[in-house]
Amino acid sequence: MKNFQSRHLVFLGLFVLIAVVMLIGGGSEVKVSPQTQKMYDFLDSLPRGSVVMVSFDHEASSLPEIRPIAEALLRHAYSRDQKLVGVALMAEGTLIGYRLMESTAREYDKNYGEDFVFLGFKPQYVAAILSMAESIEATFPEDYFGTPVGQLPLMEGVDNYQDVAAVMSIADGSFTTHWIEYGRIRHNLTVIAGVTAAMVTTYDPYLASGQLETMIGGLRGAAEYEQLIGVPGGGGRGMPAQTASHIYVLLMIVAGNVAWWMSRRKRDA
Amino acid sequence: MERRIALAVCFGFGIVMFLQYFSSLPEARRLQQAVAEYWQIVFAFALVVGIAGFVQANVKASKDSKERPYRIVSVVGFAAMPILALVWGLKAGSPFMWVFENIQVPMQSTVFALLAFFVASASYRGFRARSASATLLLVAAAIMLLSRSAVSEWLSSWLPDLADWIRNYPSMSARRAILVGIGLGSLTTSLRVILGVERTWLGGSR
Numbered sequence: 001m002k003n004f005q006s007r008h009l010v011f012l013g014l015f016v017l018i019a020v021v022m023l024i025g026g027g028s029e030v031k032v033s034p035q036t037q038k039m040y041d042f043l044d045s046l047p048r049g050s051v052v053m054v055s056f057d058h059e060a061s062s063l064p065e066i067r068p069i070a071e072a073l074l075r076h077a078y079s080r081d082q083k084l085v086g087v088a089l090m091a092e093g094t095l096i097g098y099r100l101m102e103s104t105a106r107e108y109d110k111n112y113g114e115d116f117v118f119l120g121f122k123p124q125y126v127a128a129i130l131s132m133a134e135s136i137e138a139t140f141p142e143d144y145f146g147t148p149v150g151q152l153p154l155m156e157g158v159d160n161y162q163d164v165a166a167v168m169s170i171a172d173g174s175f176t177t178h179w180i181e182y183g184r185i186r187h188n189l190t191v192i193a194g195v196t197a198a199m200v201t202t203y204d205p206y207l208a209s210g211q212l213e214t215m216i217g218g219l220r221g222a223a224e225y226e227q228l229i230g231v232p233g234g235g236g237r238g239m240p241a242q243t244a245s246h247i248y249v250l251l252m253i254v255a256g257n258v259a260w261w262m263s264r265r266k267r268d269a
Numbered sequence: 270m271e272r273r274i275a276l277a278v279c280f281g282f283g284i285v286m287f288l289q290y291f292s293s294l295p296e297a298r299r300l301q302q303a304v305a306e307y308w309q310i311v312f313a314f315a316l317v318v319g320i321a322g323f324v325q326a327n328v329k330a331s332k333d334s335k336e337r338p339y340r341i342v343s344v345v346g347f348a349a350m351p352i353l354a355l356v357w358g359l360k361a362g363s364p365f366m367w368v369f370e371n372i373q374v375p376m377q378s379t380v381f382a383l384l385a386f387f388v389a390s391a392s393y394r395g396f397r398a399r400s401a402s403a404t405l406l407l408v409a410a411a412i413m414l415l416s417r418s419a420v421s422e423w424l425s426s427w428l429p430d431l432a433d434w435i436r437n438y439p440s441m442s443a444r445r446a447i448l449v450g451i452g453l454g455s456l457t458t459s460l461r462v463i464l465g466v467e468r469t470w471l472g473g474s475r
Contacts, residue, residue, distance in 0.1 A: 092373075
């Protein structure tokens with residue numbers, strides 16, 4: 001106990017606060033931002049049966065934030081009868097991606113091979129993105145389960161990006177940039193994204209230039225999207241904990257500044 | 270001689286790949302496809318080098334008794350995952366998936382979540398309004414934090430709009446300046462590598 005310092009108290013305070021808020025549970029209503037509305041309108045406006053490529057470009061570490069975003073977007077896409085082609089540009093996204101697609105597909109009675117497929121992981125993301133522009137089948141000759149892509153009913157007539165309405169990059173890092181740089185700019189592929197809150201400002205310039213069609217970010221973006229599709233999920237459930245932790249950080253900033261200001265006054269006196 | 274061959278290959282590929290980017294000829298597209306495939310093959314070999322390096326580094330470090338338990342866990346984990354995948358596959362419910370979902374995902378999420386504690390601690394100990402610019406940064410951070418919470422609309426109807434303004438103007442202009450700087454830097458470095466001015470990638474001191 002003799003090594004107990006003020007930072008340990010700060011850690012303990014945050015832990016107790018989040019634990020209590022999560023134990024109380026519940027969700028919170030949030031106002032839908034224009035950006036989230038734009039994403040909803042975009043997916044809603046795609047004709048039924050449109051092929052949307054979903055790229056799981058994230059690691060396992062960001063799953064608590066990524067899962068609600070991905071689930072909300074996938075639910076909307078399935079509810080609109082869009083055909084989803086899953087890929088992963090990061091190895092960890094492979095296992096997570098398939099589970100997310102499969103679990104949400106079950107909610108809407110969607111069948112593997114007809115309504116969604118998962119092609120798995122391809123190393124070297126730049127090469128993979130460029131290669132799919134020429135031929136998806138040449139890039140992924142088999143799906144995640146070893147079935148030849150040519151035998152999957154959904155993939156009939158889906159040869160390259162010209163047959164894909166949009167690619168949805170679910171990312172916790174800079175992978176969406178590669179979809180923009182190599183998919184959008186070189187091959188005019190429409191890129192939409194669901195990203196972690198920390199990455200939102202990274203993509204703002206691409207959003208403003210129109211190179212990124214639309215984007216939702218962070219737990220709040222997921223919560224807003226869940227409200228739009230009318231299906232509660234992890235975004236809304238996580239918002240109280242996020243709100244509490246943000247307010248806690250703000251209080252810590254205020255407390256730190258007050259303590260610093262008082263110590264400076266004492267020293268000057 | 271070896272260095273000259275490497276430099277010549279780098280120069281040749283650099284120029285050809287640069288030119289094919291601007292070409293719409295079918296040959297250029299075929300070349301791009303072929304290079305993309307070779308790229309992945311080269312990556313597979315690079316992975317082998319990485320694996321050997323990882324094992325070598327851990328075995329070497331395990332001679333230190335303090336380090337040994339951690340290094341053993343690293344090597345065992347590293348060896349176990351491919352064995353589980355090769356023997357029982359990657360399907361749902363397989364031992365590989367069990368380890369991935371119940372060990373790797375929670376561990377990685379835990380490490381990532383620890384950031385929240387460090388942020389809270391840093392906000393108390395380091396985020397000081399020492400100057401006008403620091404105060405401005407602090408106020409902007411407070412607005413952004415509140416705008417991403419569920420109480421923003423309750424506090425004020427213009428708070429989300431103000432946060433959007435910060436994102437769309439000051440933040441974005443700074444981000445664009447950084448992106449342009451990175452772009453110019455990448456271009457310069459690429460030219461230096463292609464033309465053989467920058468040779469550190471060849472290794473050695475010459």
